[in-house]
Amino acid sequence: MTVERNGxxxxxxxxxxxNRGQRVRIHRDDxxxxxxxxxxxxxxxxxxxxLVSKAFGAQTADGPARLRDLVDDVNPVLRAARLEVRTVPKxxxxxxDLG
Numbered sequence: 586m587t588v589e590r591n592g593x594x595x596x597x598x599x600x601x602x603x604n605r606g607q608r609v610r611i612h613r614d615d616x617x618x619x620x621x622x623x624x625x626x627x628x629x630x631x632x633x634x635x636l637v638s639k640a641f642g643a644q645t646a647d648g649p650a651r652l653r654d655l656v657d658d659v660n661p662v663l664r665a666a667r668l669e670v671r672t673v674p675k676x677x678x679x680x681x682d683l684g
Contacts, residue, residue: 588621591682593668595621605684607666615640616659619652623670623680632677652678 588595593604600617601610611617622639623631631639637648640655656670656678663669667684 588624590624590627593624593627593680593682595624597621602663602666602668604666604668604682609662609666611659611662613655613658616655616662619655619659619670620663620680623678627680630673630677630679636678 586597588597593602595602595617597617599610600612600614601608602620611620619636619640622636633649633652634644637644637652640652641648645651653672656672660670664683667682669681669683670678671681672678
């Protein structure tokens with residue numbers, strides 16, 4: 586299954602994302618689910634509780650902390666494809682195209 590928006594393509598089976606001629610592979614399944622959820626609503630924000638559910642499959646007490654760690658893990662990979670997950674305090678996250 587692929588998710589495509591604004592020229593950005595994410596293949597969920599291989600966890601590869603392509604943007605502006607750059608291809609990178611997200612190493613974690615939950616990271617790929619996070620990017621897919623953000624890509625579907627791009628450029629809008631997705632609130633933290635919905636992102637936790639999308640990335641990890643369920644709400645947990647430590648969900649927001651796990652989400653912050655996941656964003657920190659995924660962003661260096663995404664930057665190679667000129668993308669970044671940006672966090673807006675008390676509102677949520679968005680996928681931002683750096684190009």
